[in-house]
Amino acid sequence: MSDLDAKKQELKEYLTKIEYLNSLLGLVHWDMRVNIPQNAVNYRGEVAGFLAGEHYKLITSDKVKEFIEYFSTCENLDEITSASIRKLKKEYDQTMKIPEKLYVEFVNLVSVAESVWEEAKKKGDFNLFKPYLEKIINYNKQFAELYGYKKKRYDALLDNYEMGMTEEELDRIFMPLKDAIINLLKKLKEANYEPKDHILKGHYPITKQREFARIIAEKLGYDLSSGRIDESAHPFTIELGVNDIRITTRYDEENFITGLLSNIHEMGHAIYxxxxxxxxxGTLLMTGTSMGIHESQSRFYENIIGRSKEFWENIYPDVTNFFPELKRLSVDDIYDAVNSIKPSLIRVDADEITYSLHIIIRYEMEKLMMDEDIDVDELPKIWNQKYKDYLGVEVQNYSEGILQDVHWSGGMIGYFPSYALGNLYGAQILNKMLKDIPDLYERIENGDFLSIKSWLNQNIHRYGSLYTPSELIEKITGEKLNPEYFIKRCEKIVEAKLR
Amino acid sequence: MSDLDAKKQELKEYLTKIEYLNSLLGLVHWDMRVNIPQNAVNYRGEVAGFLAGEHYKLITSDKVKEFIEYFSTCENLDEITSASIRKLKKEYDQTMKIPEKLYVEFVNLVSVAESVWEEAKKKGDFNLFKPYLEKIINYNKQFAELYGYKKKRYDALLDNYEMGMTEEELDRIFMPLKDAIINLLKKLKEANYEPKDHILKGHYPITKQREFARIIAEKLGYDLSSGRIDESAHPFTIELGVNDIRITTRYDEENFITGLLSNIHEMGHAIYxxxxxxxxxGTLLMTGTSMGIHESQSRFYENIIGRSKEFWENIYPDVTNFFPELKRLSVDDIYDAVNSIKPSLIRVDADEITYSLHIIIRYEMEKLMMDEDIDVDELPKIWNQKYKDYLGVEVQNYSEGILQDVHWSGGMIGYFPSYALGNLYGAQILNKMLKDIPDLYERIENGDFLSIKSWLNQNIHRYGSLYTPSELIEKITGEKLNPEYFIKRCEKIVEAKLR
Known part of the structure; x- marks a missing residue:
């Protein structure tokens, strides 16, 4: 074995250990959110802290420094090792830049902040959460300074969730998107459009919904011999290791669409x-390359497939077989209902068109938090004003306003844009896919979901984190992220409503 | 802080880490047997192997040697630290004797073997499991040689589950028990006794059985805010950490007794x-002291409480409320049926009298595996012959023969005798309890299960592993293990049937 090969082998064994710890952290968190008995939470917290500490030790060891130095000087390094080292170096650099003391303070803060937020949301009391939000903003400012950035402080955080993303780039993408959607909502209002989602209300036994989820998994190609569907308060997808990608969902007995689309969304993540x-x-690359690309896959399945007319043509016999009361509705009725457009207060319940506005509001809030010296007291007012200006809705209490999302209480600033990027990547990918598979929608109608999955596997999934998100989108579509595809899609959807 | 106190603190922190790893191993194994998708088994095996390796490192470190040396020279060491060091020393000594490579190989083997066994049992195909069983026997032989023993190779394994136990001692206890039971079965046959368990056959929806399990948990005092009830092929109890003691069960739609008594059995373990x-x-002592004492608790709940007339008097209203078709039977009918004596093929379905014969057969098989050079091909034949000779039943296929139990596939040889020891400890403990609580059976009838639990908590549970099993049974009852109490109990039960 050459010296290089021996070193590569050594690297692989080292990274394999990190992956084992990731797998254990995945299992620990999955169990905490799906199964754990209430009295066991504290001790499990200790165990999770212990694991995180072991992970920290492996990521920041001298051995890692040595690997990075060794491979940086290698010429003609193979693509996989090179990407693997890039990822390891990023984790090493980011972790080393934060003094351990500061990091532990922050972890302790957010572990309290999440429960305070829960309480504050329940009571609709922003003042309760305010001091925590203030501290979380200040820590994130410190982190951004320590990570370093070129233009805007916020950039340092964005890069954590979407490698290479900047505020400048997001402004370029989000500004036209915001104008386009606000304009479309104006048109709908002028035409007195009325959403018809209420026609779906009924009684859908949860045991039936659970069974139906398995049929959908089979159709779409989410492999349950390498996954599971469970239930939790907030749906999520989690990797527990090789061939173990689990999703959770939340069923509503009165509305089977919530659970169905949430399942399809998570299956999109899981199929990736x-x-x-x-x-x-053994390379750290066996995971999706960014939150934005991940959301593109979940939203592709949820919106592009799951809200298409052809999808409903295809599943209508199955759906009405499971839920006979739906026979009162035609495919057209259901299709119209699941595509209702309805400006509302709550992000997670938003339709495909208005969803991006919810994200853009949070993006603009985060810019204020990170780049300006904004007084935290001002934030709720600004939030409410933006909801009024962009979506035309009035926030009545903080629970359905600034307190609605868990992310900031969990310390995450810079995450939200990923959700909107997912929509944009998705539409751009669809445009390319339609060139390769012109009869895409016929295939959906015929239930040939596996050839669509196969295209995604081939062009996106198999690469894991081998390419950065911007490299990947260029590799797939031949151009960089372009918001026009999604804007056109929104325009088409709205036009159909006005016809 | 004194030097001793500082050292105690250091010990506690060290043992806490070992306990975290135990907690993770518990979670990993629980998930493997309750949830894991089939394709994830191999990778999970790697992760389990990694964890076991980390555990091995902590148990065999120089630090541990230093702790043992330091505390061995301490005079007047407190009882807890002293027992803690005794336990640590035993683990250290036993582990040091097994080379790490061999141990990790073994852990990887059994994590796969369990799923192969499951498959083999499903198909009734001994050949599928045979190569794994052969390897497991060979590893255990190697381990026994490395542990060392005085008389028989098997002794080295027995000591792992029941400290100080030997083949000679078990022969002393099991021989009279075997003769007594075979003799009792002869008497029943001569008297043309016919078991009446078939009267319970019916249709008991599994969702109802699940609900009923929660009512029984509440009654007996198995705290579900520190535990869970799930389902798996082979019922078990597992510790996932402080306040996280989970049980599993297996329901039979035609016979609610199987699931009920299996639940009560596991709850006995979990309440301990x-x-x-x-x-x-943080002392390694927060777990039951031996498998035998553990089984005494599970069998106390299952047999002494769960098969008593008074228990059925108490739960009759609830049971008939859940399963109205049972109203056709009186308490006496049900009591008679759940105490049917019926030589059969399946250990876990066995009645209290014949149960020990199932164990003695496995004990004799394990003696052959460990002390002789038996060909693995021969084992099924020997198994079948013993079932014919002792219980008078014919094995028709391997699933209900040699493949019925999970233990060997889990690598455990030497565990089975614990079950019979549990019966014996249990009867001896009952004898003492009746002196402290003469109205025990009245309390059961009145549903005052918590005062019984309280006696067990006080006299047995709270001590964890502070005492060895032989110390504990002497502490509780004032004498060493004596099989006569259980033999007398069996004779009484049979006499009642012949009356």
């Missing part, structure tokens, strides 16, 4: 993770 | 673990 090449085992 | 003093956190 299940189809990454196993050659990437 | 849930009620160990939390002062023992």
């Amino acid at each position: 993770e299940q189809n990454i090449s196993q050659d990437l085992k | 673990e849930q009620n160990i003093s939390q002062d023992l956190k």
Whole structure:
């Protein structure tokens, strides 16, 4: 074995250990959110802290520094090792830049902040959460300074969730999107458009919904012999290791659409993770490349497939077989209802058109938090004003306003844009896919979901984190992220409503 | 802080880490047997192997040697630290004797073997499991040689589950028990006794059985805010950490007794673990002291409480409320049926009288595996012959023969005798309890299960592993293990049937 090969082998063994710890952290968190008995939470917190500490030790060891130095000087390094080292170096650099003391303070803060937020949301009391939000903003400012950035402080945080993303780039993408959507909502209002989502209300037994989820998994190609569907308060997808990608969902007995689309969304994430090449085992690359690309996959399945007319043509016989009362509605009725457009206060319940506005509001709030010296007292007022200006809705209490999302209480600033990027990536990918598969929608109608999955596997999934998100979108579509595809899609959807 | 106190603190921190790893191993194994998607088994095996390796490192470190040396020279060491060091020393000594490579190989083997066994049992295909069983026997032989023993190789394994136990001692206890039971079965046959268990056959929806399990948990005092009830092929109890003691069960739609008694059995284990003093956190002692004592608790709940007339008097209203078709039977009918004596093929379905014969057969098989050079091909035939000779039943296929139990596939040889020891400890403990609580059976009839639990908490549970099993049984009852109490109990039960 050459010196280089021996070193590569050593690297692989080292990264494999980190992956084992990631797998254990995945299992610990999955269990905490799906199964754990209430009295066990505290001790499990200790165990999770212990694991995180072991992970920290492995990421920041001298061994890692040595690997980075060794491979940085290698010429003609293979693509996989090179990407693997890039990822390891990023984790090492980011972790080393934050003094341990500061990091522990922050972890302690957010572990309290999340429960305070829960309480504050329940009571609709912003003042309760305010001091925590203030501290979380200040810590994130400190972190951004320590990470370093070129133009805007916020950039340092954005880069954590979407490698290379900047405020300048997001402004370029989000500004036209915001104008376009506000304009479309104006048109709908002028035409007195009325959403018809209420026609779906009924009684859908949860045991039936659970069974139906398995049929959808089979259709779409979410492999349950390498996954599971469970239930939790907030739906999520989690990797527990090779061939173990689990999703959770939340069923509503009165509305089967919530649970169905939430399942399809999470299956989009899970299909991504299940189809990454196993050659990437032991490289840290066997996971989706960014939150934005991940959301593009979940939203592709949820919106582009799951809200298409052809999808409903295809599943109508199954759906009405499971829920006979739906026979009163035609495919057209259901299709119209699941595509209702309805400006509202709550992000997670938003339709495909208004969803991005919810994100853009949070993005603009985060810019204020990070780049300006904004008084935290001002934030709720600004939030409410933006909801009024962009969506035309009045926030009545903080629970359905600034307190609605968990992210900031969890210390995450810079995450929200990923959700909107997912929509944009998705539409751009669809445009390319339609060139390769012109009969895409016929295939959906015929239930040939597996050839669509196969295209995604081939062009996106298998690469895992081998490419950065911007490299990947260029590789797939031949151009960089372009908001026009999604804007056009929104215009088409609205036009159909006005016809 | 004195030097001793500082050292005690250091010990506690060290043992806490070992306990975190135990907690993670518990979670990993629980998930493997309750949830894991089939394709994830191999990778999970790697992760389990990694964890076991980390555990091995902590148990065999120089630090541990230093702790043992330091505390061995301490005079007047407190009882807890002293027992803690005794336990640590035993683990250290036993582990040091097994080379790490061999141990990790073994852990990887059994994590796969369990799923192969499941498959083999499903198909009734011994050949599928045979190569794994052969390897497991060979590893255990190697381990026994490395542990060392005085007389028989098997002794080295027995000592792992029941400290100080030997083949000679078990022969002393099991021989009279075997003769007594075979003799009782002869008497029943001569008297043309016919079991009446078939009268319970019916249709008991599994969702109802699940609900009923929660009512029984509440009655007996198995705390579900520190535990869970799930389902798995082979019922078990597992500790996932402080306040997280989970049980599993297996329901039969035609016979609610199987699931009910299996639940009560596992709750007996879980109540033991849930009620160990939390002062023992960080000492390795916060777990039951031996498998035999553990089985005494599960069988106490299953047989002494769960098969008593008074228990059925108490739960009759609830049971008939959940399963109205049972109203056709009186308490006496049900009591008679759940105490049917019926030589059969399946250990877990066995009645209290014949149960010990199932164990003695496995004990004799394990003696052959460990002490002789038996060909694995021969084992099924020997198994079948013993079932014919002792119980008078014919094995028709391997699933209900040699493949019925999970233990060997889990690598455990030497565990089975604990079950029979549990019966014997249990009867001896009952004898003492009746002196302290003469109205025991009245309390059961009145549903005052918590005062019984309280006696067990006080006399057994809270101590965890502070005492060895032989110390504990002497502390409770004033004498060493004596099989006569259980033999007398069996004779009484049979006499009642012949009356």
